[in-house]
Amino acid sequence: MFETGIRQFRMAMGIVWGRKLDPRNIERLVADALATLQEFGEPGADARVLTDGPMTDPEERAHIAQTNLRRTARRLAKQSPFYTKRFASAGVDPRKLDIGHLEQVPVTVKADLTQNASEFLCRDSQRYLATRTTGTTGKPTEVWLSSYEMSLWPAMGALASTLRDDLRPDDVMQVNVSSRATAAVSLDVAVCHLVGTGCRIIGLVPPDEALDALTEGVTLLSTCASYLGQLVVAARRRGLGASDFTLRRIDVGGEVLSPTLAEAARETFGAEAINDLFGMTEVLPVTGRHCSQDHLHHDITMGLCEYVDLDTGLAAEPGAPASVVITPFFPYRECMPVFRYDTRDVVRPLDGTALTCEISGLPATSKILGKADQLIRLAANDIVSPRDLVEAIDALPTQPWPARFRATVDSGRITLTLPESAIAGLGQAAAEQHFNDRGLDVRVAIVDDEHASRLRPLRCDLRETTFAARPALIGV
Amino acid sequence: MQSSALHLAVFTLCVTVPSALLVCLAAKFYLRRVRIERPAIGVFNGRDVLVLFVLLSTIPLFYLQLPRWLLTGFLVITFASSLSIGYRPVLGSTKVWAAIGILLGLNIWMGNNALGTVLGWQLFWLENDIIVLLGAVAVANLYVQGGMKLRYVAWFAILLAGYDAFFTEVFPVTNALVEEFLGYPLDPSVGMRWHLDNAAIGIGDLFVYALFVLSAFKAYGRAAGRIALAVVVTFGAIAPAVVPLAINYIDARNDTLVPAQAWFGPAAFITYLLLRRRNGKERTMQEFLASDDVVRPGPDRTAIEDAAPVSPAPTHPQPDRQPVDVNR
Numbered sequence: 001m002f003e004t005g006i007r008q009f010r011m012a013m014g015i016v017w018g019r020k021l022d023p024r025n026i027e028r029l030v031a032d033a034l035a036t037l038q039e040f041g042e043p044g045a046d047a048r049v050l051t052d053g054p055m056t057d058p059e060e061r062a063h064i065a066q067t068n069l070r071r072t073a074r075r076l077a078k079q080s081p082f083y084t085k086r087f088a089s090a091g092v093d094p095r096k097l098d099i100g101h102l103e104q105v106p107v108t109v110k111a112d113l114t115q116n117a118s119e120f121l122c123r124d125s126q127r128y129l130a131t132r133t134t135g136t137t138g139k140p141t142e143v144w145l146s147s148y149e150m151s152l153w154p155a156m157g158a159l160a161s162t163l164r165d166d167l168r169p170d171d172v173m174q175v176n177v178s179s180r181a182t183a184a185v186s187l188d189v190a191v192c193h194l195v196g197t198g199c200r201i202i203g204l205v206p207p208d209e210a211l212d213a214l215t216e217g218v219t220l221l222s223t224c225a226s227y228l229g230q231l232v233v234a235a236r237r238r239g240l241g242a243s244d245f246t247l248r249r250i251d252v253g254g255e256v257l258s259p260t261l262a263e264a265a266r267e268t269f270g271a272e273a274i275n276d277l278f279g280m281t282e283v284l285p286v287t288g289r290h291c292s293q294d295h296l297h298h299d300i301t302m303g304l305c306e307y308v309d310l311d312t313g314l315a316a317e318p319g320a321p322a323s324v325v326i327t328p329f330f331p332y333r334e335c336m337p338v339f340r341y342d343t344r345d346v347v348r349p350l351d352g353t354a355l356t357c358e359i360s361g362l363p364a365t366s367k368i369l370g371k372a373d374q375l376i377r378l379a380a381n382d383i384v385s386p387r388d389l390v391e392a393i394d395a396l397p398t399q400p401w402p403a404r405f406r407a408t409v410d411s412g413r414i415t416l417t418l419p420e421s422a423i424a425g426l427g428q429a430a431a432e433q434h435f436n437d438r439g440l441d442v443r444v445a446i447v448d449d450e451h452a453s454r455l456r457p458l459r460c461d462l463r464e465t466t467f468a469a470r471p472a473l474i475g476v
Numbered sequence: 477m478q479s480s481a482l483h484l485a486v487f488t489l490c491v492t493v494p495s496a497l498l499v500c501l502a503a504k505f506y507l508r509r510v511r512i513e514r515p516a517i518g519v520f521n522g523r524d525v526l527v528l529f530v531l532l533s534t535i536p537l538f539y540l541q542l543p544r545w546l547l548t549g550f551l552v553i554t555f556a557s558s559l560s561i562g563y564r565p566v567l568g569s570t571k572v573w574a575a576i577g578i579l580l581g582l583n584i585w586m587g588n589n590a591l592g593t594v595l596g597w598q599l600f601w602l603e604n605d606i607i608v609l610l611g612a613v614a615v616a617n618l619y620v621q622g623g624m625k626l627r628y629v630a631w632f633a634i635l636l637a638g639y640d641a642f643f644t645e646v647f648p649v650t651n652a653l654v655e656e657f658l659g660y661p662l663d664p665s666v667g668m669r670w671h672l673d674n675a676a677i678g679i680g681d682l683f684v685y686a687l688f689v690l691s692a693f694k695a696y697g698r699a700a701g702r703i704a705l706a707v708v709v710t711f712g713a714i715a716p717a718v719v720p721l722a723i724n725y726i727d728a729r730n731d732t733l734v735p736a737q738a739w740f741g742p743a744a745f746i747t748y749l750l751l752r753r754r755n756g757k758e759r760t761m762q763e764f765l766a767s768d769d770v771v772r773p774g775p776d777r778t779a780i781e782d783a784a785p786v787s788p789a790p791t792h793p794q795p796d797r798q799p800v801d802v803n804r
Contacts, residue, residue, distance in 0.1 A: 001622055002527045004518035035519045039623040041762035044514035163516070 004032040015301075018071040020331045023151035026159055030194045033162040034169065047163045061363075065304050066099040068329040073097050075122075075330050076339055082112070082119035083339055102306065103314055107325055107342040113141050113282060117336075125335040131183035133281050143281050145183060146335035153285045154190030156302075156332075162195055166249070166275075167220070172198035176210050176223040176231075177254075178462045179203035183281060188222060203464045207234040214269070215240070219248045221269070225255040226460035228265055229394075229401030235268050242270025253277040254459055256370060256387045258394035261401055278368065283326040283341050285333065291357035295364035296347060298324070302332040306340070307349045307365060310372055318351040321383060322365075323372050344372040346385065376409055384414060384440065392438045396431065398424055406455040407442075416442040419452035479673050481721055487668075488717035491675040492736075495609065495666040496685050496713035500705050503613045503686040504693055508771045510565050512614075512621050519623035525632045532680065533639055536653050544660065551662040552580055555611055562614020579607050580662070587661030597669035605666045608679050616686035625758050626691040630748035633684055637741025644735040651733050677713075681736045685712045688744050692751060695758035697769060700751050704744075711743035712736060 007029050014021040036043055073094030076083035087094055092104050113120060121127065121144060128147040132140045161167040175188050185201055192199035200218065202210055207230040214221065214231070223231070228250065235241075247269045252262075253276070262274040278288030278296060286303035288296050298305040307322035308315060316322030324345045328337055347365035355364055369375070370386025377383055384407070393403035393416075400422035408415050416435065423431040428444050435442045453461050479487075539547055556576050563572045583603055590596035643649040657663040658674065667676025685708040693701030716736040752758075764770065 001515075001518040001520045001524045003521075003523060005515070008515075008517065029517060032519070033517045035521070036517050036623075039519045039760045039762065040514070041760075044516045044518070047516035 004029065007032065014331065018068065018331060020148065020334070021152055023148065023155045026152070026155035027194055030155060030158045030162055033159060034195065037162065037165075042165075043163050061300065062099060065300070066097075069099055069102075069304055069327065070095060070097050072327065072330045072333075072337070073339065076337060079122040079124050080120060080337065081123075082108075082116055085119075086339075099304070102340060103308075105340055107308070107313070107340045108338050109342050110141060110282070110344070113143075113338065113341075114139050117142055120336045120338065122335060122337065127335060129182060129186065131281055132180065141282060143183070143284075144336045145284075149285075149332075149334050150183075150186060150190070152332065154187050154194060156285070157187065158191045158194035161191060167191065167195045167197050169196035171195075171219045171248075172200065172217055173220040173222060174200045174202055174210070174213055174218040176202050176204060176221065176227055178459065179464060180462070181281075183284065184279070204460060204462050205464055205466050207231050208238075209466060211235055211238070211240065214247070215244050217246055219246055220251065221247055221249075221271070222251045224459040225252050225257040225261065226402035226458035228252055228257070229261055229403070230460050232261065232264050232268050233399070233401055241268065245269045245271075247271040249273045249275060251275045251277055253279050256368065256390045258387075258391040258403070260391065260394040264399070264401070276367070278345075280326075280343055280345075282338055283328055283343065286326050286328050289359070290367065291359045291364070293355075293357040294367055295350065295355065295357055295359075296367055297359045297362040297364045298326075300362060303328040305363075307347060308342070310346070310375075316349050318349045320348065321346050321369065321372075321375065321385075322349055324365075324368075346370060346372050346375060376407055376414060378409065378412060378414070388438075388440060389416065392435050392440055393418070393422065395438070396422060396426070396434060398422055398426055402458055402460060404452045404455045404458070410443070414440070414442040415445055416440075417445040417447055417455060419449045419455070420446050421449050421452075479671075484673060484675070485718050485721050487670050487673055488675040488720075489714065491666065491668050492677045492713035492717050493709060495605070495677055495682060496708050497705075499609050499612050499616075499666075499682045499686045500689040500708055502609065503616045503690050504701060506562075506613055506617050507620065507690050507693070508769065510617070512561065512565060512618055514622055520619055520625075520628065521623075522628055522631070524624075525628045525635075529632060529635050529639070532636075533643075536643075536649055540649070540652055540656060547656070548584070548661055551664065552584075555580060555607055555662060558611040558614045558618075559607070561618055562610070579603070583607060584661040587659075587663075591659055594669055594671065597674075601668045604663055605668075607662070608664060608666050608682070612679055612682045612686055616683055616690055619687060620690040620694055621761065623761055624687065624691060626688075626695040626748055626751065627758065629684070629687045629691045630745045633688060633737065633741040633744040635741075636680075636684060636737040637735075637739075640735035640737035640741075644733055644738075648733075654733060677716075677736065681712065681740070684737065684740070684744075692747075693769065694761070694764045696751055696755040697759075697767070700755065703747060703751065707743050707747045708740070712740040715739040 007025050010025050011021060011029065013019075033043065073083075073087065073092075077087045077094045078084070086105065086108075090105050097105075125146045125148070127144045129145045129150055130142050131145065132142045158167070167173070173188065173192055175185060177184055179185060179201065189199050189201065191197075197220075200213060202213055204227055207227070210227075211231060211234050221228075235244075248271060250265055250269065250271045250273070252274060257274070257276045262276070265271065266274055276290040278298070283303065286299050286305070288298040288305075290296055304327040306315065306325040306327075308325050309317070310321055310323055324343045324347055325340050326343060327339050327341065330337065346369045347367070348369070349365050354360070357364070367387065369388075370390075374386045375383050376385075389405060389407055390403045393405055394401060398421065400419070404419050404422070406417040408417075418431070423444065423446070426434075428446070431444045432442060435444070447455065539550070542550065559576050559579070560572055563575070566572075567575065583600075586596070586600040586603060590600050644651065654665075654676075657665065658676075663676070664679040665676035666679070666682060667674055689701055689704040689708055692704035716734040716739055719734060719739065759767070
């Protein structure tokens with residue numbers, strides 16, 4: 001009890017003063033949290049302050065964000081060659097940065113990172129682990145992480161997961177994401193290690209292999225939406241249902257998850273919850289999660305989230321499509337930080353109405369609609385987003401999961417190219433009516449199923465081969 | 477004129493037994509009904525016992541160096557903190573601070589103005605006893621509701637047994653403390669005056685007694701709580717009062733100072749070993765709160781039982797009932 005108090009005080013002081021945190025101290029807090037849960041069954045009062053920060057008051061939130069932002073900018077101006085130049089060319093004094101006028105600093109885009117990667121490395125940090133984006137939305141980006149970051153993030157993640165009851169020592173987590181996502185996989189392993197949770201890294205193997213593993217006492221599944229779609233289809237094909245699994249939660253991230261697929265996964269696997277998470281290698285450790293009212297709540301303790309208008313680059317009005325721009329704060333991001341990184345993930349800011357959801361202490365937006373360059377603008381205020389299309393396709397009675405499509409605009413009307421199986425037994429006209437019922441005036445075009453994977457890259461296409469999946473060669 | 481040893485023993489019994497019983501029963505009453513807010517993370521563990529032991533061992537040495545006004549200031553902060561933590565959940569902030577102000581203010585006034593007569597002393601002791609008992613009940617609950625297990629209490633008691641014997645018989649810090657506190661406001665003891673004699677038992681002793689009964693009750697239920705209470709009364713209240721009849725505990729100032737923990741600690745530790753052998757793993761706070769040992773709002777059988785201290789014909793047989801039933 002006394003030691004725990006001292007550890008919390010050390011952590012709080014580190015956060016307040018903006019000094020590097022001691023990951024070992026936070027790891028010990030994880031052990032303390034586990035002991036607390038074992039004794040009491042739940043954390044004590046104000047546990048949310050530990051995970052989400054004491055930031056329900058907007059004024060206090062803005063003040064803390066400004067302090068963290070200036071501190072982060074000061075360090076970057078000194079340690080990051082890229083931002084030394086950027087601040088200088090923008091004529092910005094990092095000590096006087098105003099959170100209300102951040103447009104002075106141009107956003108950092110993916111091209112900056114891919115073309116000048118080495119200039120983002122901070123002089124005062126040591127490279128430890130490189131992680132590459134999967135490249136589903138363009139050229140892969142490589143991000144270096146320090147040993148400090150790879151110790152700190154799992155510790156903080158484990159603490160939050162423990163206090164929120166997201167991870168328990170008796171859980172077994174199966175990870176079906178690309179094995180090349182080194183940061184994500186390493187973090188999963190480290191978090192599970194700290195909590196004492198079983199961790200099974202499987203990768204994007206043929207869905208039947210992953211399904212076999214899922215039936216062996218797995219309680220948590222971490223994957224991407226497209227692979228989840230494949231798992232649901234495979235499970236239903238094999239006649240597997242909720243009674244064959246012990247899943248209590250499925251975490252999904254990196255792609256648009258439709259309510260139809262989420263519900264199908266809940267039914268098929270018997271999972272109580274499907275967590276739709278936001279995470280992006282470039283802006284780690286800032287993440288986001290959805291609440292029961294379908295808001296996306298970004299983490300505001302470890303970074304600043306701005307929602308900038310796609311056209312003006314200024315703060316977006318409520319309801320307008322906006323790109324999420326994220327600045328991870330020091331001391332949470334150290335080795336290769338970004339400042340005002342434009343994720344190009346589009347959301348709609350909510351109006352000022354007070355939130356009533358279970359995470360109402362954190363600001364929220366709509367769900368992510370898709371990438372900005374994949375929005376289809378039919379008119380000034382008529383935008384069709386990838387989410388609109390994925391949700392409509394996933395809702396087809398043929399259950400064509402994961403949704404594969406290509407959308408193009410011809411003469412002001414969307415042509416939606418689908419694989420043949422997506423409308424099998426339904427017919428083109430009925431399919432068009434289905435989309436029309438959802439407010440989408442589309443012309444449906446069909447391609448052979450063999451060409452389906454060429455329509456749009458999905459994470460589940462990063463399939464990893466295994467010997468088990470190969471046909472036996474002997475005797476052929 | 478000096479009172480006889482027998483007279484002193486009987487007088488001491490009249491102070492120690494009721495105060496030990498009162499602190500334990502009140503603490504248990506509180507544990508069954510009131511929840512103290514606890515921090516988001518933290519369970520009382522073995523290292524906390526060591527920290528507590530070191531603090532309790534060194535703070536008296538620190539107290540002895542302080543001028544009177546500063547010592548009184550420290551005592552005000554200590555009592556105000558413990559009372560506010562313990563009774564805010566019961567009374568609310570405004571009432572509890574008003575009550576603390578009245579209790580401590582009155583004590584300081586009486587300690588400075590009312591000690592000229594035996595009646596004045598008795599009134600002072602009475603008011604002081606209320607503060608000390610309330611404080612011990614609150615802090616014992618804070619620790620046990622914070623997850624302190626019987627195992628830790630037993631180790632704490634055995635450590636204190638050695639400490640108490642050493643600092644009473646070999647290096648008389650306890651004696652100096654008694655001298656320092658007696659006749660001044662906020663004496664951290666429960667005591668009473670009879671003619672020329674004062675008899676008192678320290679807050680530390682009462683605190684450990686309450687801890688022992690609460691943690692035994694929390695760990696193993698009502699029967700264990702009763703056994704613990706019997707051990708407290710026998711070795712924590714009766715033994716220290718009567719042993720001066722056989723052993724000379726008179727110090728250089730002609731005071732009789734018995735290291736109560738030296739008698740209680742070993743008995744508590746042995747009791748813990750026996751309880752563990754018989755009952756096995758201790759209940760967690762979660763298990764305790766889920767049991768019917770907790771009185772819940774609304775009509776409840778246990779609440780009705782508790783409200784009736786004498787129950788000559790229990791309608792429900794108690795399979796774990798113990799021969800010693802001093803708790804009822």
